[in-house]
Amino acid sequence: MPIFAYQSLNSNSSTEHGISASNSQHFTRMTHDSIAANSSRWMLSMPTADGVAPHVPVHGPAELLSTAQQGYMAKGRHDDASFLAMVQGKARQTHQQLIRALGGCDLLVYGELDGSHSAWNSMQQNAGQLFSVSSASKACNCFSVHAANNSQHRALGEGFGWVAIRTGNVNAVFVHVPNAIAKSESAAVDFYKGINNHLLHLGAGQIDIIMGDTNQPSNGFTQRILGRAVGQAFADAHPGATIQPYDSYQRSFGGTNSTGSRKYDVAVYNTATVGVDNMVYLSQCTPVSGQNGSSAAAVTDHMGIGIEVVK
Structure with missing residues (x-):
């Protein structure tokens, strides 16, 4: 029963894949200010321990945090080292949240992040061993795949907007679907059909699960399009x-995007081949320290996803 997680950053189209491509980008700033407009105490921050492997459980109670003030993620307020520390903290939070929600995490995939870039090297100590990287020309089209144990995974291929990994006997495809494709039913069918045909050509079988930023124009779009592309429900x-993200207390959202209005980030599974035991969303935020103690700040515009798959 593999446990997969996906978290996308908000990166720009720069051909330079360092931290500056992801630092306080437009939609991240919008996300933070939107969440901070409601100043209630809502984020559940789990204890973490620097210097130990991120998948090792750290025991202790959650701390209930409010959001840092609006403008906290303003452009230029955080240098790259500070922003990197926030992303690293988010990675450790992700592991601790998923340990409690699902029992752990076998594979953590980041969209819009090039883990092979030297500036992101320390993510291996905070997200897990670097298993593979899809390094596209633009930072926003990259993927970074991290694992607790690299031996149980097999890379099945990659293309523009996707990367496929087999864990155990499950074929997981992680996506950041380009907007031009996501808005067109015929283009989206061709996109997913091409991925599925690639897996079939390898002899790996069909897509079991799709996770990530689909940019779908409406709820239900992705599973309907996948049904047409693969020929299964x-x-x-x-x-x-x-x-209601797992790391939130009495706070819910209407979507996974910067304004909480669109459900772009989803996990969609092939009902003919796999089942799902549990699934959680995680917010865009991570704990930060300030003069008035700890608070929550958004490091991306995308909610994270954790899912336990059975086959």
Whole structure:
């Protein structure tokens, strides 16, 4: 029963894949200010321990945090070292949240991040061993794949907007679907059909699960398009319209994007080949320290996803 997680950053189209490509980008700033407009205490921050492997459980109670003030993620307020520390903290939070929610995490995939860039090298100590990287020309099209144990995974291929990994006997495809494709039903069918045909050509079987930023124009779009592309029924692992992230307390959202209005980040599974035991969303935020103690700040515009798959 592999456990997969996906978290996308908000990176720009720079051919330089360092931290500056992801530092306080437009939609990250919008996300933070949107969340901070409601100043209630809502984020559950789990204890973490620097210097130990990120998948090792750290025991202790959660701390309930409010959001840092609006403008906290303003452009130029955080240098690259400071922003990197926030992303590293988010990675450790992700592991600790998933340990409690799902029992751990076998594979953590980052969209819009090039883990092979030297500036991101320390992510291996905070997200897990670097298993593979899809380094596209633009930072926003990259993927970085991290694992607790590299031996149980097999890279199945990659292309523009996707990377496929086989863990155990499950074929997982992680996507950042280009907007031009996501908005067109025929283009989206061709996109997913091409991925599925690639897996079939390898003899690996069909797509079991799609995870990531689909940029879908409406709820239900991705599973419907996948059904046409693959010829089997797909289902959303979280079919509801209201999202309460696992790291939140009494706070919900209507979507996974910067304004909480669109459900772009999803996990959609092939009902003919796999089942889902559990699935959670994680917010865009991570704990930060300030003069008034700890608070939460958004490091991306995308919610994270964790899912336990059975086959």
